[in-house]
Amino acid sequence: MSSQYFDIQPVAGRIGAEIVGVDLSANLSDDVISEIRKRLVQYKVIFFRNQQLDANGQVAFARRFGEVTTAHPTVPSFPGHPEVLDLNYGRTATRANNWHTDVTFVDRPPLGSILRTLVIPPSGGDTIWANTVAAYQDLPTHLRNLADELWAVHSNAYDYAEAAVDLSEETKAYRKVFTSTVYETLHPVVRVHPESGERILFIGGFVRQIKGLSTTESDDILRLLQSYVTRPENTVRWRWQVGDVAFWDNRATQHYAISDYGDQPRHVQRVTIVGDLPVGIDGKHSEAIKGDSSTYIPSLVTA
Numbered sequence: 001m002s003s004q005y006f007d008i009q010p011v012a013g014r015i016g017a018e019i020v021g022v023d024l025s026a027n028l029s030d031d032v033i034s035e036i037r038k039r040l041v042q043y044k045v046i047f048f049r050n051q052q053l054d055a056n057g058q059v060a061f062a063r064r065f066g067e068v069t070t071a072h073p074t075v076p077s078f079p080g081h082p083e084v085l086d087l088n089y090g091r092t093a094t095r096a097n098n099w100h101t102d103v104t105f106v107d108r109p110p111l112g113s114i115l116r117t118l119v120i121p122p123s124g125g126d127t128i129w130a131n132t133v134a135a136y137q138d139l140p141t142h143l144r145n146l147a148d149e150l151w152a153v154h155s156n157a158y159d160y161a162e163a164a165v166d167l168s169e170e171t172k173a174y175r176k177v178f179t180s181t182v183y184e185t186l187h188p189v190v191r192v193h194p195e196s197g198e199r200i201l202f203i204g205g206f207v208r209q210i211k212g213l214s215t216t217e218s219d220d221i222l223r224l225l226q227s228y229v230t231r232p233e234n235t236v237r238w239r240w241q242v243g244d245v246a247f248w249d250n251r252a253t254q255h256y257a258i259s260d261y262g263d264q265p266r267h268v269q270r271v272t273i274v275g276d277l278p279v280g281i282d283g284k285h286s287e288a289i290k291g292d293s294s295t296y297i298p299s300l301v302t303a
């Protein structure tokens with residue numbers, strides 16, 4: 001398949017495409033950028049191989065799609081690059097080996113994330129994405145109707161972090177950074193995509209509790225809904241090479257970094273684009289309950 005500006009090679013049936021013939025370090029025209037954006041919304045995650053981007057180039061490319069966040073609401077930035085989240089897993093395994101949508105605990109979760117690979121193990125360390133529009137479409141009508149009405153609290157608080165006795169000191173230290181400020185937001189379980197109008201099943205790793213249900217009921221329903229997200233048919237798995245760049249629509253996907261490479265090094269860096277306030281199908285917006293995302297979104301900082 002090809003567009004006017006580049007070739008498009010779908011990677012799986014329902015999600016993911018490789019974009020061939022674009023140098024992301026070049027000064028791309030507005031037309032190329034808008035074609036990339038169109039394919040991002042269509043395929044949910046797009047991949048570019050053999051790129052020569054450095055951190056500055058990655059930030060510059062991200063800025064073509066919107067405002068860029070600071071690295072993370074709680075995790076310090078990469079020195080000299082306030083916008084870069086350094087995921088230097090070094091000789092410890094990835095912490096992102098759970099299904100999640102990035103940063104949904106704030107009221108304006110990212111539009112998208114752009115990940116650049118610096119070091120990749122010879123085998124293992126793949127990442128999987130799931131199409132959460134397809135997940136919604138797979139729900140039987142009655143479940144869809146139920147999901148349409150639900151709202152849920154997302155949070156970065158790991159209730160069990162301090163209590164768990166079997167955690168290593170390193171994991172405890174990591175969780176302390178990650179949860180140093182607690183954020184909580186009420187989001188619709190079904191949100192409307194601001195660009196495509198598609199309905200999205202919006203849950204993922206930071207969802208804690210469906211409003212109005214008991215913890216057990218909420219857990220059971222979330223598990224059931226999540227099973228539609230992780231159906232293999234709704235996923236794509238990417239085998240990284242150094243120089244690859246992945247760009248996902250964080251509004252319409254979940255992802256999972258596979259922790260199967262033992263103590264081999266793996267190093268990736270993420271730049272994240274500011275998103276908007278999610279809207280449910282009834283037109284109501286998400287609402288922050290705890291925490292102030294202005295520390296994360298530069299334009300919200302008031303002097």
Ligand SMILES: O=C(O)CCC(=O)C(=O)O
Pocket residue numbers: 087094096102113115126127255256257268270
């Ligand atoms: O390491 C990866 O492949 C993905 C990590 C992750 O979850 C992220 O960058 O948001």
Ligand SMILES: [Fe+2]
Pocket residue numbers: 096100101102255
């Ligand atoms: Fe992530």
